[in-house]
Amino acid sequence: MKQILNLILLALILPSCHPAPPKEEQPTVLVSRAEFDLEKVNFQENVPRLYSKHLLDSNDLQIDTAKGNPAKQVSRYKISNVMTDALKIKVPQQDFGYLYKSPQLDSVAKFQNIRFGSLQILCQRDKKPVAFYAEAEFKEAKLRKKCLDDLQKKYGKPKYAFFLESGFDVCSYEWVLADRTIQVETSYSVGVRISTDGNSGSIKTYKLDMLIVHNPAKEALYNAHIYEFPDRILYDGKLRNLKELQLQKKSTFKDDFLLHSTNTELIKNVGGIYDIPSSESDQN
DSSP states (O other): OHHHHHHHHHHHHHHHHSOOOOOOOOOSSOOTTOOEEGGGOOSOOOHHHHTSSOOBOTTSOBOOTTSSOGGGGOEEOOOOOHHHHHHTOOSSSSOOEEEEEOOOOTTOEEETTEEESEEEEEEETTOOEEEEEEEEEESSHHHHHHHHHHHHHHHOSOSEEEEEETTTTEEEEEEEOSSEEEEEEEEEEEEEEOOTTSOOEEEEEEEEEEEEEEGGGHHHHHHTTEEEOOSEEEETTEEEETTTTTOOSEEEOOOTTSOGGGOHHHHHOGGGTTSOOHHHHHHO
């Protein structure tokens, strides 16, 4: 009887002795179909190593990584638009860090069932990542909606949801987690299909852009988008005051790394003008 009991006990113990399946490791270099998992980032990634094969310069041209060290050619983080160029100002005013950008690479990154075709990683001066920005495209709205539904199923209702623009149905959703903030922006674009068989026409592409920001860096990242002007600015060969140029003393310059929730106008949402219409929610 004692021998039978020992055999039963051994049978119960043995399954627990089986080794756990190995954890799927993150790719160390970004290449086509690398599927770098954005859901698993820990903000300790070796970013120069990730971009050691594919890296864009400040003009979005591919750097020849075979010639020299691409890490030395990485771009300083710079916010650039028509106004910054016209006023000849540098934003951020203080050096923030580096921006690593990949060219278009099939499934270079993923988040759950979303596959992204490009990935940018923003680092502070120590080259530790503080934000990830990735872009994906879908041929059908229902496929994108399924991905959004999966996000909400896991992370719950977003803390913020904004209807930003009606022209291309631009919507934004933001989840604030313990250590990171995830923002998803959806929109669509229209292209032209040219065919010799008479089937030419327009093509609608459904876009999904994801921004992941490390919460401890959110304030510093937001401040990097603010430029404090002097009382008078040299513009078009003449010193002009801020009122003349319709500028605020402290102005915020937007780019892909600015969370929409930093915009107080969106948060206040007077009259509900930024509420996402139910028709858009159904499509997105």
